Structures are given as C-alpha cells and as structure tokens.
Amino acid sequence: MRERGRGSKDSRVRVRTQAAVVLLLLVSIAILGQTDSTAADSVPADSAPALPFTVVEGGPVSIEAKLLPGREAKELTVGDRFKLELEVRRHRDVSVSEPMPESIGAFVVLDHDSKTRYEGDTIVDVHTLEMAAFATGELELPRFLVAWQEDEEMLAARTDSIGVKIATTLPEDMEDIHDIKPQIPFPNLLPLWIALGVVGAGGLGLLGWRLFRRWRARRLEVAPLPEPWEEALTALEALNVKDLLSAGLIKRYYYALSEILKRYLTRRYGFPAIDQTTSEMVLALKRVKVAEREDFVSFFRRADLVKYAKLVPPYAEMEMAVSAARDLVERTTPREEGPSGQGVEGSSERKGDA
Amino acid sequence: MEEILRDDIKRVHEEIERESIFTQTISSEVGKVIVGQKYLVERLLVGLLANGHVLIEGVPGLAKTYAVKTLARAITTRFQRIQFTPDLLPADIVGTQIYNQRTGEFTVQKGPVFANLVLADEINRAPPKVQSALLEAMQERQVTIGEETFKLDDPFLVLATQNPIEQEGTYPLPEAQTDRFLLKLKVSYPNKEEEKQIIERMAVGKEPQAEPVVQPQAIIKARELCSRIYVDDKLKDYILEIVFATRFPKEHGLDDIEPLLRYGASPRASIYLVTAARAMAFLRRRGFVIPEDIKELAPDVLRHRVILSYEAEAEELTTDDIVRRVIERIEVP
Numbered sequence: 188m189r190e191r192g193r194g195s196k197d198s199r200v201r202v203r204t205q206a207a208v209v210l211l212l213l214v215s216i217a218i219l220g221q222t223d224s225t226a227a228d229s230v231p232a233d234s235a236p237a238l239p240f241t242v243v244e245g246g247p248v249s250i251e252a253k254l255l256p257g258r259e260a261k262e263l264t265v266g267d268r269f270k271l272e273l274e275v276r277r278h279r280d281v282s283v284s285e286p287m288p289e290s291i292g293a294f295v296v297l298d299h300d301s302k303t304r305y306e307g308d309t310i311v312d313v314h315t316l317e318m319a320a321f322a323t324g325e326l327e328l329p330r331f332l333v334a335w336q337e338d339e340e341m342l343a344a345r346t347d348s349i350g351v352k353i354a355t356t357l358p359e360d361m362e363d364i365h366d367i368k369p370q371i372p373f374p375n376l377l378p379l380w381i382a383l384g385v386v387g388a389g390g391l392g393l394l395g396w397r398l399f400r401r402w403r404a405r406r407l408e409v410a411p412l413p414e415p416w417e418e419a420l421t422a423l424e425a426l427n428v429k430d431l432l433s434a435g436l437i438k439r440y441y442y443a444l445s446e447i448l449k450r451y452l453t454r455r456y457g458f459p460a461i462d463q464t465t466s467e468m469v470l471a472l473k474r475v476k477v478a479e480r481e482d483f484v485s486f487f488r489r490a491d492l493v494k495y496a497k498l499v500p501p502y503a504e505m506e507m508a509v510s511a512a513r514d515l516v517e518r519t520t521p522r523e524e525g526p527s528g529q530g531v532e533g534s535s536e537r538k539g540d541a
Numbered sequence: 542m543e544e545i546l547r548d549d550i551k552r553v554h555e556e557i558e559r560e561s562i563f564t565q566t567i568s569s570e571v572g573k574v575i576v577g578q579k580y581l582v583e584r585l586l587v588g589l590l591a592n593g594h595v596l597i598e599g600v601p602g603l604a605k606t607y608a609v610k611t612l613a614r615a616i617t618t619r620f621q622r623i624q625f626t627p628d629l630l631p632a633d634i635v636g637t638q639i640y641n642q643r644t645g646e647f648t649v650q651k652g653p654v655f656a657n658l659v660l661a662d663e664i665n666r667a668p669p670k671v672q673s674a675l676l677e678a679m680q681e682r683q684v685t686i687g688e689e690t691f692k693l694d695d696p697f698l699v700l701a702t703q704n705p706i707e708q709e710g711t712y713p714l715p716e717a718q719t720d721r722f723l724l725k726l727k728v729s730y731p732n733k734e735e736e737k738q739i740i741e742r743m744a745v746g747k748e749p750q751a752e753p754v755v756q757p758q759a760i761i762k763a764r765e766l767c768s769r770i771y772v773d774d775k776l777k778d779y780i781l782e783i784v785f786a787t788r789f790p791k792e793h794g795l796d797d798i799e800p801l802l803r804y805g806a807s808p809r810a811s812i813y814l815v816t817a818a819r820a821m822a823f824l825r826r827r828g829f830v831i832p833e834d835i836k837e838l839a840p841d842v843l844r845h846r847v848i849l850s851y852e853a854e855a856e857e858l859t860t861d862d863i864v865r866r867v868i869e870r871i872e873v874p
Contacts, residue, residue: 461872462869462870462872464832464836464873465833491831494773495773495829495830496550496828497550497771497829
C-alpha cells in the first residue's frame with residue numbers, strides 16, 4: 188500500500204513536472220521571440236513585457252548570478268566574450284524551467300553549459316552562459332528567471348541585476364565608423380556610341396561612294412571589246428602571211444588562222460570552240476544553225492592536216508587561206524539594219540551576238 | 542590539188558589504209574553476234590592494237606563476256622575464260638608443278654593464262670593474291686612456275702570484267718593494279734532500238750556465231766604500224782596538259798576541281814593515252830593522230846587513274862565527271 192501510495196505521488200509529481208516544463212518551454216519561446224526582435228534595438232530591461240508568473244523571494248527555488256572572474260566589467264569591449272554563472276538552488280521535489288532572461292537587450296548568449304550537483308535534498312544547477320554585448324556604455328546584464336509551478340500558480344525566482352561597462356573598440360580620435368561609399372552612377376555612353384556609329388557609317392558610306400565612283404570612272408575608261416567580226420578581221424589583217432610562209436612557219440600560220448576563227452566562233456555564237464575539236468565544232472555549228480557550217484568545217488579539217496599531219500599545201504592555197512578565213516568571217520557578220528528596220532545577218536540563220 | 546604529205550607519214554598512212562581493213566572485218570563479224578555496243582567493240586580493238594589490257598565494268602546482262610568471247614572467236618587465237626571466284630588459287634591461273642610417279646619428276650601444268658586472249662570474268666570476286674598473280678603476268682608478260690619462267694605468247698591480252706553492284710564479298714582492285722589496265726570501259730544499257738534487235742535475234746532460237754576472220758600475225762603487224770603513227774608535238778603537249786591538269790588542277794585554271802581530286806593520273810596515263818590514240822587513229826585509218834582521238838579516249842584511260850577526294854565522294858561525283866570537266870576545259874591545240 189505504501190509503495191502504491193508513493194508510486195502515485197511520484198506519478199503526480201511527474202505529470203506536474205511535465206506540464207510545467209511544457210508551459211515553461213512555451214513561455215521561453217515567446218520570450219526568446221521577443222528577445223530576438225528587441226536585441227538589436229537594445230531595449231532596456233525596464234521595458235520588458237509583463238511575465239506570466241509571479242516573482243517571489245525566499246521560496247523553494249533561488250537563483251543567483253555572478254560574472255565569472257577573469258573579466259572585470261570595466262574591461263569589457265564590444266564583442267568581448269564573458270561568462271555569467273547562474274546558480275539555481277531548489278528542493279529536489281521541485282522542477283524548474285531553464286533560466287531565461289527577462290529581456291536579452293544588447294546581449295547575446297553564445298554558449299551554454301549546465302552542471303548539476305546535489306547537496307542533500309537540494310539540487311544545485313550551475314548554468315554557465317558565454318555572452319557578449321554589442322552596444323557600448325554602462326549596461327545592465329539581463330535578469331534571469333527560473334520558474335516553477337506551485338498549486339496551479341506559476342512562480343519564479345529572479346537574479347539581481349549586474350551592471351557592466353562595455354567600452355568601444357574604436358580609436359579615441361574616431362567618432363564613428365564611416366558608412367560605405369555611396370553608389371557611383373555609371374556614365375551612360377549609349378548616345379555617344381550612337382553618335383560615333385552614325386559618324387562612322389557616314390564616313391564609310393562616303394568612302395564607299397568615292398571608291399565606287401572611281402571604279403566606275405575607271406571602268407568607263409576601259410575600251411569596250413570590239414565586235415567579234417571586227418576583232419577577227421583585225422587579227423587576220425595583222426597576220427604577216429608573207430613573212431610566215433617565207434620563213435617556212437606553215438604550221439604556226441595555220442595554228443594562228445585556226446585560233447582566230449575559233450575565237451571568232453566562240454564570241455560570235457557562244458559555244459567554246461577554243462576548247463573543241465573539229466568534230467565537236469561540226470556538231471556545235473549544226474546546233475546554232477550556221478549556214479556556212481560546211482565551209483568552216485572544211486577549213487578546219489584542212490588546217491588539221493597541216494597542224495597534225497605535217498601537210499604542206501601548195502603555196503597559192505596557203506596564201507589564199509587567210510582570204511578564205513576572212514571570207515568566212517564576212518559572210519557570217521551581221522549586216523546593218525535595212526530600211527525596213529529588220530536586221531540582216533550574212534547568210535547565217537542565227538541573229539545577234541551570242 | 543597538189544599537196545605534200547611528208548613521206549614518212551604518207552607511207553604509214555597508205556599502209557594503214559591497206560592493213561586496217563581487218564579491223565572492219567572483225568567489227569562486222571562481231572556485229573553479227575553483238576547488237577550495238579559499238580563503243581565496247583571499238584575499245585576492245587584499241588586494246589588489241591595498243592597491246593594494253595582492258596577492264597570492263599558494267600551491270601550484269603550487258604554482253605560484256607559475250608562481246609569478249611565473240612571478239613576472241615573472230616581472231617584465230619587461243620582464248621581462255623577464267624571465272625574468278627573467292628576460292629580461286631594463283632595456281633589455278635598460272636599453273637603448277639605436278640609430280641609424275643612414273644618418271645619420278647615434276648612436270649609443269651600450265652594454267653589458263655597461257656593463251657592469247659584471257660577473259661578474267663568478275664575479277665573482283667577473287668582474293669588479292671589471285672588478282673596479283675594475274676596482274677603480274679599482265680605486267681611482265683611472263684609466268685614463273687617453280688624455278689622455270691615461261692614467256693607468254695604474243696598477242697597476250699587480258700580482258701577483265703567486273704560488276705559495279707553486288708559488292709558484298711568482293712575484293713576491289715587496288716588503284717596500283719587498275720593502273721596496269723590500258724582502258725577501263727563503262728558499258729551501259731543498249732538503247733531501245735538495239736534491244737529490239739537483240740530480242741528479234743534471240744527469238745530465232747539459234748545463237749549466231751562469229752567465225753575466225755583474222756590471224757594473230759595481222760594484229761602484230763598492225764601494232765607495229767600503230768607505233769609508227771605520227772603524233773605531233775602539240776598533241777603530246779595536249780596530252781600532258783590533260784594529265785597534269787588532273788595532278789595540279791589549280792595551275793591549269795581548274796580551281797574548282799582542286800578540292801575534288803586526291804591523286805592525279807600517273808605517267809602511265811600519258812604513255813597509254815599516246816598509245817591508245819595511235820590505235821584509234823589506226824582504226825580510223827589515219828597515219829597521224831588528231832585531237833579527236835585523244836579527247837575520245839581520255840575518259841577511258843583516265844577514269845581508273847584519278848582518285849577522288851572525300852569532298853567529291855560526298856558530292857556523289859564520279860571520276861568520269863571530273864575527267865570530263867578537265868577535258869572540256871583544256872584548250873585543244
């Protein structure tokens with residue numbers, strides 16, 4: 188029975204403890220939330236919001252805060268780490284929350300370490316907080332609370348306030364940290380580029396126009412090619428027949444005659460006579476319907492014999508060859524337009540220059 | 542009209558007029574059997590007269606083999622046909638030594654290559670070592686069996702055929718070996734009229750046969766005459782221009798052809814083009830060569846001697862296309 192009674196008491200204490208812990212956690216979260224939002228603003232401890240529990244003195248729980256030695260309050264500067272020890276003494280039947288600051292202000296808790304020791308029925312929790320301050324001047328360390336529940340009421344014990352002096356790290360002659368330099372406006376060069384582009388394009392256009400005019404002027408200077416028949420007749424005229432024949436350069440003479448006539452046919456009728464054999468020229472002349480085809484062919488066949496078979500025709504025939512070639516050109520030369528306005532072209536069936 | 546043809550040319554010209562009649566006889570005899578294929582028959586005669594081997598390419602059924610057989614029949618000469626197959630051995634062509642048990646000695650068994658006209662049918666179906674055996678005989682005109690070397694009869698002409706399709710399981714002739722052929726002919730389909738004649742001729746039932754009308758001596762004499770046919774220096778230059786244009790197209794104003802050619806024609810091309818042009822002049826009963834002879838034969842002499850670049854292959858151009866472009870753009874003297 189006794190055991191059962193003790194067991195039920197224990198379970199009641201455990202339930203109460205669990206409820207208290209949950210409640211305290213919620214309170215802690217609420218306070219820490221406020222703390223986060225106010226830390227940067229260095230809200231004074233007096234302006235801390237009203238706590239949902241009653242602060243009592245001399246209860247079953249006590250909390251005492253002290254700065255650990257090694258750091259005198261006056262020596263502290265902004266960002267210096269210092270240690271605050273919170274000693275919570277309580278009866279072993281009492282469950283308490285973790286120590287929580289009323290308002291953290293300009294301080295931050297960087298690290299936290301807890302140790303527990305037992306002194307008879309008293310449990311001593313020693314919390315060592317590593318803290319730093321990010322404001323200067325004479326500040327008060329936040330007061331810490333530990334809460335517990337007693338008869339449906341939330342009670343709390345609180346530390347005394349401890350004053351600290353946080354010195355600045357700036358040199359004495361420096362009043363404050365200068366702000367970063369303001370943004371330098373980037374110069375807008377687009378209008379300049381557009382202007383340069385327009386000028387450049389204009390310059391290139393002008394240069395192109397001048398070059399074109401020069402090229403056109405030079406082109407106009409080039410004498411137009413003479414008509415094919417004119418060119419052929421001039422070339423035949425220039426052929427020094429007597430000299431060639433007297434020097435025995437018969438082959439060269441016939442090569443020259445063939446070349447003149449082939450060039451004439453190429454320009455006159457538009458087929459590549461220069462690159463063709465006599466047989467190919469026969470077909471080409473047939474295709475372009477030249478009435479003098481047979482005469483051309485027999486001339487070239489005769490020339491072929493001289494060129495490729497070392498034929499030496501009679502002197503009179505050789506002398507007459509240039510006249511025969513001239514005759515062929517003249518017969519295929521387009522005639523001037525007649526009074527009726529219709530062009531007459533030798534005896535060829537094809538009109539106009541190819 | 543009085544005219545002077547130089548004595549030497551005139552003499553050759555007259556001799557050719559007399560001696561070249563047999564070519565017409567052969568042509569008409571072959572014509573009794575083969576319809577059309579004038580190009581093929583004429584080129585085979587060029588090969589015969591120029592003493593150069595001929596490679597014939599064409600799809601099956603174009604009477605390639607039949608034309609060669611008929612030509613061989615028209616000449617009183619020994620003819621052998623070798624069907625090239627993947628399992629053919631060099632000894633099947635050149636011959637071998639056989640051990641005679643009775644005498645206890647090795648005797649030579651000559652192969653089918655010992656003939657005047659050899660038809661190597663589907664030459665690309667045999668492996669390279671067999672092709673090499675034949676091509677060696679073609680080049681050296683002699684065959685070595687064991688320790689004995691045998692000179693091949695004159696005339697000795699190899700007419701090889703190959704099929705451009707069904708390339709699976711074939712051994713294409715390497716460029717170095719095709720170079721030994723004087724001409725590579727591309728045989729095309731007969732036209733409608735010719736094919737109609739073929740149908741009518743075959744409908745009779747009995748295949749017409751060519752009769753032997755020419756003795757080998759006539760061919761040998763004709764060859765001697767061919768070698769005397771006059772080729773003017775300007776025409777030799779023309780041949781060199783064509784061949785060099787395949788090697789250095791840019792220097793001949795053929796800039797567009799430059800990237801299409803990997804290798805141009807070998808010096809054999811120039812030599813063979815002169816020889817073939819002489820044979821063509823003989824067939825046309827002339828004692829001198831004219832540009833037509835060269836221009837007509839140039840594709841057959843050059844098509845297997847120029848090697849196209851990848852660019853040309855990518856553009857699906859053939860050697861014929863390139864050779865045609867070269868020939869068309871080289872100035873005729």
